[in-house]
Amino acid sequence: MIRNFLTATPTDVPNCHDGEGTIQVVEIFDQFATAMPYFHYTVLPPGTSVGLHQHGNDEEFYVILEGNGIMTDEGQDKPVTAGDVIKNPPYGEHALVNISATEPLKMLVFEVPCTV
Numbered sequence: 250m251i252r253n254f255l256t257a258t259p260t261d262v263p264n265c266h267d268g269e270g271t272i273q274v275v276e277i278f279d280q281f282a283t284a285m286p287y288f289h290y291t292v293l294p295p296g297t298s299v300g301l302h303q304h305g306n307d308e309e310f311y312v313i314l315e316g317n318g319i320m321t322d323e324g325q326d327k328p329v330t331a332g333d334v335i336k337n338p339p340y341g342e343h344a345l346v347n348i349s350a351t352e353p354l355k356m357l358v359f360e361v362p363c364t365v
Contacts, residue, residue: 252277254290268344270297277357284362293318293347293354301344304337309360311335311345316354319346339363 259273275290286307293299293316301321311320313333320329321344322337329335329345337343347354 250278257290259290259292264300265298266300266302266344268298268300269346270294272297272299286360286362288359289357291356291358293345293356295347295349295351295353298346299344301342303340303342304360306339306363307360308339308363309337309343309358311337312357314355314357316347316349316352318348318354321345 254275254277257275257277259275261271262274263271265272272294273292277288277290279287281288291299311329311334313329313331313335315331317328317330320327320335321342322335323341323343335343345354
């Protein structure tokens with residue numbers, strides 16, 4: 250199966266995890282032969298964020314494609330930019346803010362359940 254996420258119509262997600270503003274999400278795939286729950290293309294317009302939240306027994310990955318932001322990971326703020334891959338650990342808390350006043354932050358997001 251082939252899907253072009255750049256031409257797909259995104260879904261608006263207001264206040265994602267109590268974050269600021271409305272982000273856009275394209276659900277690239279939602280059915281897998283594995284236990285992987287989702288694979289998304291996500292766009293954070295300028296000034297928006299994914300609020301601080303915690304997952305369960307899984308790892309969530311952010312692959313930054315474009316833009317700049319601040320990633321909060323276990324209470325520490327870290328700058329992120331295009332090319333960065335963020336691994337959010339099981340039971341970890343994280344958030345992401347697009348710090349640009351003019352450019353969107355674009356990323357791929359996927360989650361993998363832990364089996365150990």
